[in-house]
Amino acid sequence: MRYFTIAELIxxxxxxxxxxxxxxxxxxxxxxxxxxxxxxxxxxxAYGKPITVTSGYRCPALNKAVGGSKTSDHMNGCAADIVGTPNTPKENKRLFNLIQELKLPFDQVIDEENFSWVHVSHRREGNRNQVLKL
Known part of the structure; x- marks a missing residue:
């Protein structure tokens, strides 16, 4: 854990x-x-500048409060919603593409609301490499 902390994720x-x-x-x-x-x-x-976690771990009560999926990986500590610097659709699209170009071991990478943010998840086993748009 070089650039991120648990405090940021919660x-x-x-x-x-x-x-x-x-x-x-x-x-x-x-x-x-x-x-x-x-x-x-x-x-x-690889990005070379700060990435902000806008939503990381969510306990079930928080997940419900924000309208998250009942099966959200956020509740398992496996997912984060992130934005680039500056937080613009262009920078967020860059993160979305970079995750794939680097062949990082992701379960899902999701373009959320035309790159308002990027959802990325990772499972310790069984990553599906799903690329989605919501």
Whole structure:
């Protein structure tokens, strides 16, 4: 974990506003570390400038509060929504493409709302390499 911290992965304005305890359970720590070590850190290294995690781990209550999927990888500590610097569709598209060009071991990479942000997930086993647009 060179460029990212667990604190960044659990930070949530919604959790703060709604007083939701969004601490990462110890048993999910290996998932979050694998996401950072295998995808986020190598992506940041290649990108060459800061990447912001806008949503990382979400406890079930937080996931429900933000309208997340009932099967969201965010709840397993395996996913992050990210934006580039500056946060523009052009930079976010660059991240989306870079994840694929680098052949990073992702489960899903998703263009969310015309590159308003990029969702990326990583599983410690069984990554599907799905490229999606929502």
């Amino acid at each position: 930070k949530s304005e919604t959790a703060d506003k709604k007083a939701i305890d969004n601490r990462l359970p110890k048993e999910l720590l290996p998932n979050a570390q694998a996401l950072v070590d295998n995808v986020l850190d190598p992506l940041r290294e």
